[in-house]
Amino acid sequence: MDKAHLDQNNCLVFETGILSDHTLHPIWLRERISGDKYIDVNNLQRLYEPSLLENTIKIEKFNISKDFFEVTFNDGKSGIYFIKELFDEINEFDPIPKKQSWKNNLKELPFHDYSIIANSKDNLIKMLSDFQKLGFVILKNISKEKGTVIKFAQSLGPVRSTNFGEHFDVYSKPNPNDLAYTGLALSAHTDNPYRKPIPGIQLLHCISNEAKGGDSTLVDGMAVEEYLKKHHKPFHEILSSTKIHFRFTDKDIILENWGKLIELDEKGKFIKIRFSGRLDYVPLLEFQKLSLFYEARKKLFELYASKEFEINFRLSAGMLLMFDNHRLLHGRSAYDQNTGFRHLQGCYIEHDSTEGKLRRLLKKH
Numbered sequence: 001m002d003k004a005h006l007d008q009n010n011c012l013v014f015e016t017g018i019l020s021d022h023t024l025h026p027i028w029l030r031e032r033i034s035g036d037k038y039i040d041v042n043n044l045q046r047l048y049e050p051s052l053l054e055n056t057i058k059i060e061k062f063n064i065s066k067d068f069f070e071v072t073f074n075d076g077k078s079g080i081y082f083i084k085e086l087f088d089e090i091n092e093f094d095p096i097p098k099k100q101s102w103k104n105n106l107k108e109l110p111f112h113d114y115s116i117i118a119n120s121k122d123n124l125i126k127m128l129s130d131f132q133k134l135g136f137v138i139l140k141n142i143s144k145e146k147g148t149v150i151k152f153a154q155s156l157g158p159v160r161s162t163n164f165g166e167h168f169d170v171y172s173k174p175n176p177n178d179l180a181y182t183g184l185a186l187s188a189h190t191d192n193p194y195r196k197p198i199p200g201i202q203l204l205h206c207i208s209n210e211a212k213g214g215d216s217t218l219v220d221g222m223a224v225e226e227y228l229k230k231h232h233k234p235f236h237e238i239l240s241s242t243k244i245h246f247r248f249t250d251k252d253i254i255l256e257n258w259g260k261l262i263e264l265d266e267k268g269k270f271i272k273i274r275f276s277g278r279l280d281y282v283p284l285l286e287f288q289k290l291s292l293f294y295e296a297r298k299k300l301f302e303l304y305a306s307k308e309f310e311i312n313f314r315l316s317a318g319m320l321l322m323f324d325n326h327r328l329l330h331g332r333s334a335y336d337q338n339t340g341f342r343h344l345q346g347c348y349i350e351h352d353s354t355e356g357k358l359r360r361l362l363k364k365h
Contacts, residue, residue, distance in 0.1 A: 033079035157353025210340025235296035
């Protein structure tokens with residue numbers, strides 16, 4: 001049985017167990033009170049405003065059992081708290097799998113059979129877990145019909161529309177407004193760094209791929225960031241501290257945004273990458289800094305293009321690729337449109353769709 005006491009500030013301090021040495025403020029506990037008097041049973045939202053709780057709220061008494069404890073407050077309210085749930089919240093536990101960086105030596109690509117996923121929660125959990133870990137999955141045995149990408153995306157969450165529409169068709173077009181709509185090779189890049197916000201997840205559904213060439217490539221930007229940090233610290237530092245101007249010009253719109261090629265959080269951990277040499281404009285910095293930046297960006301491009309980090313594969317009709325646009329770079333080899341038709345349909349969704357879907361599935365599971 002865990003032991004606890006109230007300190008001089010009327011905080012509950014656990015002496016033993018997984019909450020050992022944690023100091024639980026009385027108001028912090030009070031605003032986590034549960035029960036249908038305080039929480040809507042359908043959406044789990046509070047039925048009261050915690051900001052209006054009196055600052056004079058105190059713990060009058062508490063009683064600890066094996067897995068939970070009960071607290072009575074001086075406003076006459078009492079609540080039951082599960083120790084493991086509080087521990088998970090305090091330690092910011094998230095059931096979403098951690099990201100796992102990879103290089104060209106990735107032993108097995110994350111292929112998933114859509115016909116199985118569509119009828120199995122366990123396999124859907126496996127697919128979404130692989131996506132969280134590796135940043136991409138490839139579905140096979142999905143319909144070859146146009147519009148399939150939208151239907152699949154909507155099964156995960158809302159589709160993110162852009163000026164290209166709810167979905168976009170990738171095939172060679174006359175007078176294209178993007179090089180993706182040609183047969184040219186596309187080097188490793190991320191999509192839409194000029195948008196606010198940048199789309200989080202891209203889906204590409206293969207309807208036809210009969211042309212010679214046109215193989216797909218992926219690179220794990222997180223793995224490259226880790227390599228730079230270890231082997232080229234000055235490059236890593238300037239690429240993660242210098243904001244770049246990105247611009248896209250179309251007949252009806254000009255989209256602009258600023259961002260770092262490598263973005264880290266306040267603890268120096270990886271958040272996202274941006275890279276699109278066709279669309280970026282480096283600001284005019286002082287000579288030494290700008291020279292270092294150009295040297296670093298060249299090295300970054302070389303790593304993104306290297307066989308050490310790049311994987312390549314071919315999408316066939318009835319396959320769908322889903323990848324994290326904030327983490328992975330994608331590209332393709334050139335193809336000859338005179339040798340056969342190549343048609344992919346794509347769309348975007350956001351990270352909270354796949355993460356939220358997986359959290360709900362895991363909780364029910």
